[in-house]
Amino acid sequence: MPLGIPSSAVARGPRVHLRPPRASDERGLLRVARRSRVLHRPWVSTPTTPSAYATWLEGAAAPNRVRLLLCRNDGGEIAGYFALNEIVRGALQSAYLGYWANAACAGQGLMGEGLRILVRHAFRALRLHRLEANIQPDNAASIGLVRSCGFAREGFSPRYLKVAGRWADHDRWALTIEAWRARPPC
Numbered sequence: 001m002p003l004g005i006p007s008s009a010v011a012r013g014p015r016v017h018l019r020p021p022r023a024s025d026e027r028g029l030l031r032v033a034r035r036s037r038v039l040h041r042p043w044v045s046t047p048t049t050p051s052a053y054a055t056w057l058e059g060a061a062a063p064n065r066v067r068l069l070l071c072r073n074d075g076g077e078i079a080g081y082f083a084l085n086e087i088v089r090g091a092l093q094s095a096y097l098g099y100w101a102n103a104a105c106a107g108q109g110l111m112g113e114g115l116r117i118l119v120r121h122a123f124r125a126l127r128l129h130r131l132e133a134n135i136q137p138d139n140a141a142s143i144g145l146v147r148s149c150g151f152a153r154e155g156f157s158p159r160y161l162k163v164a165g166r167w168a169d170h171d172r173w174a175l176t177i178e179a180w181r182a183r184p185p186c
Helices: 023-035 050-059 110-125 140-148 177-182
Strands: 016-019 066-072 078-088 094-101 130-135 152-163 166-176
Touching (some): 016 110, 023 050, 023 078, 066 110, 078 110, 094 110, 094 140, 110 140, 110 177, 130 140, 130 152, 140 166
Antiparallel strands (some): 016 066, 066 078, 078 094, 130 166
């Protein structure tokens, strides 16, 4: 195992790895979330208090959810976070994708690398068929991230999700395993 990549890593890339969050991540994750508030506003809400972190971590244990921290291989710094929410098995084999970045790591391509390894993990290890990301239409960075990984815009949902206390419109972006397999390797 290369230096900086814990044995708990579920997926690895050249510069980053994904691993489950743990109780000991509280201080580091809250620091990242607080320092990244401006980057995330108004797109997403992140846990910024110990009680919010405890609730967030408890939610990570739900059987229909996978929450993973994106960490640098060189030292383990939290570079971001990915979630596969509302995983539905059976005939659907689908999940909703959520994520946010550490503002200090923005613009370095780490989220793109992380999304590629997350998608690979979702389709290969978790055996999902479809991932869907719902993104506010003005969030150009987030749209660019999913588009770079092969997600296609499927439609528009007015007042779809409540974010930061208000109902917000969202574009629906999705990627199926067939479309992912047809793409050239990243």
